[in-house]
Amino acid sequence: MKTQDKINFDRIAAAIKFIKENFKQQPSLEEIATYVNLSPFHFQRLFSDWAGTSPKRFLQFVSINYAKKLLKQDQATLFETAMETGLSGTSRLHDLFVNIEGMTPGEYKNGGENLNINYNFAESPFGHIIVASTAVGICHLAFYKEESTALKTLQSHFPNACYKHITDLAHQEALFIFNHDWSKLNQIKLHLRGTDFQLKVWETLLKIPMGQLSSYGQIAQQLQNQKASRAVGTAIGSNPVAFLIPCHRVIQASGALGGYHWGLDRKTAIIAWEASKMYVGDD
Structure with a gap:
Protein backbone atom coordinates (compact mmCIF):
# COMPACT_ATOMS: atom_id res chain seq x y z
CA MET A 1 0.00 0.00 0.00
CA GLY A 111 -43.31 -5.31 12.55
CA GLY A 112 -46.07 -5.36 9.95
CA GLU A 113 -48.93 -5.65 12.42
CA ASN A 114 -52.36 -5.61 10.72
CA LEU A 115 -50.72 -6.67 7.45
CA ASN A 116 -52.11 -9.84 5.85
CA ILE A 117 -49.63 -11.83 3.78
CA ASN A 118 -50.44 -14.86 1.65
CA TYR A 119 -47.56 -17.15 0.80
CA ASN A 120 -46.94 -20.41 -0.97
CA PHE A 121 -44.16 -22.60 -2.32
CA ALA A 122 -43.76 -23.45 -5.98
CA GLU A 123 -41.38 -24.87 -8.58
CA SER A 124 -39.62 -22.89 -11.29
CA PRO A 125 -37.14 -23.80 -14.03
CA PHE A 126 -34.43 -22.64 -11.62
CA GLY A 127 -35.45 -24.33 -8.39
CA HIS A 128 -37.84 -24.03 -5.49
CA ILE A 129 -39.52 -20.65 -4.96
CA ILE A 130 -41.39 -19.01 -2.13
CA VAL A 131 -43.78 -16.27 -3.23
CA ALA A 132 -45.72 -13.91 -0.97
CA SER A 133 -48.22 -11.13 -1.51
CA THR A 134 -50.28 -8.49 0.25
CA ALA A 135 -53.51 -6.91 -0.95
CA VAL A 136 -51.33 -4.53 -2.97
CA GLY A 137 -49.20 -7.08 -4.82
CA ILE A 138 -46.15 -9.35 -4.67
CA CYS A 139 -43.95 -8.39 -1.71
CA HIS A 140 -41.48 -11.29 -1.70
CA LEU A 141 -40.17 -13.89 -4.12
CA ALA A 142 -37.05 -15.92 -3.43
CA PHE A 143 -35.33 -19.15 -4.39
CA TYR A 144 -34.73 -21.52 -1.49
CA LYS A 145 -33.35 -24.89 -0.42
CA GLU A 146 -35.46 -25.52 2.70
CA GLU A 147 -39.07 -24.42 3.18
CA SER A 148 -38.67 -23.70 6.89
CA THR A 149 -35.69 -21.39 6.30
CA ALA A 150 -37.46 -19.63 3.43
CA LEU A 151 -40.52 -18.97 5.57
CA LYS A 152 -38.41 -17.68 8.48
CA THR A 153 -36.67 -15.26 6.12
CA LEU A 154 -40.03 -13.94 4.91
CA GLN A 155 -41.35 -13.61 8.46
CA SER A 156 -38.23 -11.75 9.58
CA HIS A 157 -39.22 -8.86 7.29
CA PHE A 158 -42.75 -8.64 8.75
CA PRO A 159 -42.58 -10.43 12.14
CA ASN A 160 -46.04 -9.36 13.34
CA ALA A 161 -47.97 -9.81 10.10
CA CYS A 162 -50.74 -12.37 9.75
CA TYR A 163 -49.60 -15.18 7.42
CA LYS A 164 -51.80 -17.55 5.43
CA HIS A 165 -50.42 -20.51 3.47
CA ILE A 166 -52.51 -20.21 0.34
CA THR A 167 -52.11 -19.51 -3.38
CA ASP A 168 -53.82 -16.34 -4.57
CA LEU A 169 -54.26 -14.71 -7.97
CA ALA A 170 -51.17 -12.52 -7.53
CA HIS A 171 -49.03 -15.65 -7.03
CA GLN A 172 -50.48 -17.30 -10.11
CA GLU A 173 -49.82 -14.24 -12.29
CA ALA A 174 -46.25 -13.95 -11.01
CA LEU A 175 -45.41 -17.63 -11.52
CA PHE A 176 -47.14 -17.68 -14.92
CA ILE A 177 -44.34 -15.51 -16.23
CA PHE A 178 -41.82 -18.37 -16.06
CA ASN A 179 -43.59 -20.27 -18.82
CA HIS A 180 -45.73 -17.90 -20.81
CA ASP A 181 -46.19 -14.31 -22.03
CA TRP A 182 -43.39 -11.92 -21.02
CA SER A 183 -45.18 -8.98 -22.65
CA LYS A 184 -47.56 -8.84 -19.68
CA LEU A 185 -44.83 -8.53 -17.07
CA ASN A 186 -45.79 -4.90 -16.36
CA GLN A 187 -49.25 -6.05 -15.32
CA ILE A 188 -47.87 -7.84 -12.26
CA LYS A 189 -48.31 -5.57 -9.26
CA LEU A 190 -45.51 -5.32 -6.72
CA HIS A 191 -45.64 -4.20 -3.09
CA LEU A 192 -42.11 -2.96 -2.45
CA ARG A 193 -40.66 -1.48 0.71
CA GLY A 194 -37.32 0.27 0.44
CA THR A 195 -35.46 3.54 0.47
CA ASP A 196 -35.94 6.08 -2.31
CA PHE A 197 -32.61 5.03 -3.80
CA GLN A 198 -33.41 1.31 -3.64
CA LEU A 199 -36.77 1.87 -5.30
CA LYS A 200 -35.12 3.89 -8.08
CA VAL A 201 -32.57 1.11 -8.67
CA TRP A 202 -35.25 -1.60 -8.75
CA GLU A 203 -37.35 0.49 -11.12
CA THR A 204 -34.33 0.84 -13.41
CA LEU A 205 -33.79 -2.93 -13.37
CA LEU A 206 -37.35 -3.43 -14.60
CA LYS A 207 -36.43 -1.51 -17.74
CA ILE A 208 -33.67 -3.94 -18.78
CA PRO A 209 -35.16 -5.96 -21.67
CA MET A 210 -35.28 -9.73 -21.44
CA GLY A 211 -32.17 -11.29 -22.99
CA GLN A 212 -30.07 -8.18 -22.44
CA LEU A 213 -27.55 -7.32 -19.73
CA SER A 214 -26.44 -4.13 -18.03
CA SER A 215 -23.53 -3.24 -15.73
CA TYR A 216 -23.57 -1.68 -12.26
CA GLY A 217 -21.93 1.40 -13.76
CA GLN A 218 -24.58 1.70 -16.46
CA ILE A 219 -27.33 1.54 -13.85
CA ALA A 220 -25.57 4.27 -11.86
CA GLN A 221 -25.27 6.35 -15.03
CA GLN A 222 -28.99 5.99 -15.72
CA LEU A 223 -29.60 7.27 -12.19
CA GLN A 224 -27.35 10.24 -13.10
CA ASN A 225 -24.86 9.29 -10.40
CA GLN A 226 -21.84 7.66 -12.03
CA LYS A 227 -20.02 7.28 -8.69
CA ALA A 228 -22.83 5.24 -7.16
CA SER A 229 -21.82 1.82 -8.55
CA ARG A 230 -21.19 0.40 -5.07
CA ALA A 231 -24.47 1.74 -3.76
CA VAL A 232 -26.22 0.31 -6.82
CA GLY A 233 -24.68 -3.08 -6.05
CA THR A 234 -25.92 -2.91 -2.46
CA ALA A 235 -29.43 -1.99 -3.59
CA ILE A 236 -29.45 -4.81 -6.12
CA GLY A 237 -28.35 -7.23 -3.40
CA SER A 238 -31.36 -6.11 -1.32
CA ASN A 239 -33.87 -6.93 -4.06
CA PRO A 240 -36.84 -8.63 -2.31
CA VAL A 241 -38.44 -10.00 -5.49
CA ALA A 242 -36.19 -12.39 -7.40
CA PHE A 243 -36.56 -12.81 -11.16
CA LEU A 244 -39.50 -10.39 -11.56
CA ILE A 245 -37.13 -7.57 -10.63
CA PRO A 246 -34.30 -8.84 -12.86
CA CYS A 247 -31.20 -8.23 -10.79
CA HIS A 248 -29.74 -11.27 -12.57
CA ARG A 249 -29.38 -9.08 -15.69
CA VAL A 250 -26.72 -6.91 -14.05
CA ILE A 251 -23.07 -7.93 -14.41
CA GLN A 252 -19.68 -6.29 -14.00
CA ALA A 253 -18.35 -4.00 -16.72
CA SER A 254 -15.55 -6.55 -17.35
CA GLY A 255 -18.13 -9.17 -18.31
CA ALA A 256 -17.77 -11.11 -15.05
CA LEU A 257 -21.10 -12.13 -13.56
CA GLY A 258 -20.56 -10.34 -10.25
CA GLY A 259 -22.65 -11.44 -7.28
CA TYR A 260 -26.11 -12.93 -6.99
CA HIS A 261 -28.03 -13.45 -3.78
CA TRP A 262 -29.36 -16.81 -4.94
CA GLY A 263 -26.11 -18.21 -6.35
CA LEU A 264 -23.99 -17.62 -9.44
CA ASP A 265 -24.90 -21.00 -10.98
CA ARG A 266 -28.55 -19.99 -10.89
CA LYS A 267 -27.72 -16.54 -12.32
CA THR A 268 -25.85 -18.19 -15.21
CA ALA A 269 -28.76 -20.52 -15.88
CA ILE A 270 -31.32 -17.70 -15.88
CA ILE A 271 -29.26 -15.54 -18.25
CA ALA A 272 -28.78 -18.46 -20.64
CA TRP A 273 -32.47 -19.41 -20.44
CA GLU A 274 -33.59 -15.87 -21.24
CA ALA A 275 -31.16 -15.63 -24.14
CA SER A 276 -32.50 -18.88 -25.60
CA LYS A 277 -36.06 -17.57 -25.30
CA MET A 278 -35.14 -14.58 -27.42
CA TYR A 279 -33.75 -16.78 -30.18
CA VAL A 280 -36.13 -19.72 -30.32
CA GLY A 281 -39.26 -18.06 -28.93
CA ASP A 282 -41.53 -19.26 -26.16
CA ASP A 283 -43.03 -22.50 -27.46
Missing part, protein backbone atom coordinates in the same frame (compact mmCIF):
# COMPACT_ATOMS: atom_id res chain seq x y z
CA LYS A 2 1.36 3.40 -0.97
CA THR A 3 2.24 5.84 1.80
CA GLN A 4 -0.52 8.28 0.86
CA ASP A 5 -3.03 5.45 0.58
CA LYS A 6 -2.05 4.28 4.06
CA ILE A 7 -2.54 7.81 5.41
CA ASN A 8 -5.94 8.08 3.76
CA PHE A 9 -6.97 4.65 5.01
CA ASP A 10 -6.02 5.55 8.58
CA ARG A 11 -7.93 8.83 8.36
CA ILE A 12 -11.12 7.16 7.15
CA ALA A 13 -10.79 4.43 9.78
CA ALA A 14 -10.42 7.13 12.44
CA ALA A 15 -13.43 9.00 11.06
CA ILE A 16 -15.59 5.86 11.12
CA LYS A 17 -14.56 5.17 14.71
CA PHE A 18 -15.30 8.79 15.65
CA ILE A 19 -18.78 8.61 14.09
CA LYS A 20 -19.60 5.33 15.83
CA GLU A 21 -18.48 6.67 19.21
CA ASN A 22 -20.14 10.07 18.87
CA PHE A 23 -23.27 9.51 16.78
CA LYS A 24 -25.51 10.52 19.71
CA GLN A 25 -24.11 14.03 19.35
CA GLN A 26 -24.90 13.92 15.59
CA PRO A 27 -21.54 15.52 14.64
CA SER A 28 -21.50 17.75 11.57
CA LEU A 29 -19.37 17.21 8.49
CA GLU A 30 -17.10 20.02 9.66
CA GLU A 31 -16.59 18.44 13.09
CA ILE A 32 -15.69 15.04 11.65
CA ALA A 33 -13.37 16.58 9.06
CA THR A 34 -11.61 18.64 11.73
CA TYR A 35 -11.07 15.49 13.80
CA VAL A 36 -9.05 13.92 10.95
CA ASN A 37 -7.34 17.19 9.99
CA LEU A 38 -8.98 17.67 6.60
CA SER A 39 -11.11 20.32 4.97
CA PRO A 40 -14.82 19.40 4.78
CA PHE A 41 -14.68 19.28 0.96
CA HIS A 42 -11.60 17.02 0.84
CA PHE A 43 -12.91 14.80 3.63
CA GLN A 44 -16.32 14.39 1.96
CA ARG A 45 -14.72 13.25 -1.29
CA LEU A 46 -12.15 11.00 0.40
CA PHE A 47 -14.71 9.33 2.68
CA SER A 48 -17.08 8.66 -0.23
CA ASP A 49 -14.27 7.10 -2.28
CA TRP A 50 -13.11 4.80 0.52
CA ALA A 51 -16.37 3.97 2.29
CA GLY A 52 -18.67 3.94 -0.73
CA THR A 53 -21.10 6.35 0.91
CA SER A 54 -21.08 9.89 2.26
CA PRO A 55 -20.21 10.74 5.90
CA LYS A 56 -23.78 11.97 6.45
CA ARG A 57 -25.23 8.74 5.09
CA PHE A 58 -22.90 6.64 7.22
CA LEU A 59 -23.93 8.62 10.30
CA GLN A 60 -27.57 7.96 9.40
CA PHE A 61 -26.93 4.22 9.11
CA VAL A 62 -25.21 4.12 12.51
CA SER A 63 -28.03 6.15 14.06
CA ILE A 64 -30.85 4.08 12.60
CA ASN A 65 -29.26 0.78 13.60
CA TYR A 66 -29.16 2.03 17.18
CA ALA A 67 -32.74 3.33 16.95
CA LYS A 68 -33.93 -0.05 15.62
CA LYS A 69 -32.45 -1.81 18.64
CA LEU A 70 -34.29 0.59 20.94
CA LEU A 71 -37.60 0.19 19.10
CA LYS A 72 -37.44 -3.57 19.52
CA GLN A 73 -37.74 -2.93 23.25
CA ASP A 74 -41.47 -2.75 24.00
CA GLN A 75 -41.07 0.03 26.55
CA ALA A 76 -39.21 2.37 24.21
CA THR A 77 -41.44 5.16 22.81
CA LEU A 78 -40.72 6.98 19.56
CA PHE A 79 -39.87 10.16 21.46
CA GLU A 80 -37.50 8.37 23.82
CA THR A 81 -35.85 6.62 20.87
CA ALA A 82 -35.34 9.93 19.04
CA MET A 83 -33.80 11.59 22.09
CA GLU A 84 -31.57 8.62 22.94
CA THR A 85 -30.32 8.49 19.33
CA GLY A 86 -29.36 12.16 19.43
CA LEU A 87 -32.11 13.39 17.15
CA SER A 88 -34.03 16.59 17.86
CA GLY A 89 -37.46 14.97 17.84
CA THR A 90 -39.77 12.33 16.44
CA SER A 91 -40.06 14.14 13.09
CA ARG A 92 -36.34 13.62 12.43
CA LEU A 93 -36.66 9.99 13.52
CA HIS A 94 -39.59 9.63 11.11
CA ASP A 95 -37.62 11.16 8.21
CA LEU A 96 -34.62 8.95 8.96
CA PHE A 97 -36.68 5.75 8.87
CA VAL A 98 -38.63 6.70 5.75
CA ASN A 99 -35.43 7.67 3.94
CA ILE A 100 -33.42 4.57 4.83
CA GLU A 101 -35.92 1.82 5.71
CA GLY A 102 -38.82 2.86 3.49
CA MET A 103 -41.24 2.79 6.43
CA THR A 104 -42.12 4.90 9.44
CA PRO A 105 -40.58 4.09 12.84
CA GLY A 106 -44.05 3.10 14.03
CA GLU A 107 -44.39 0.60 11.19
CA TYR A 108 -40.95 -0.79 12.01
CA LYS A 109 -41.85 -1.10 15.67
CA ASN A 110 -45.07 -3.02 15.04
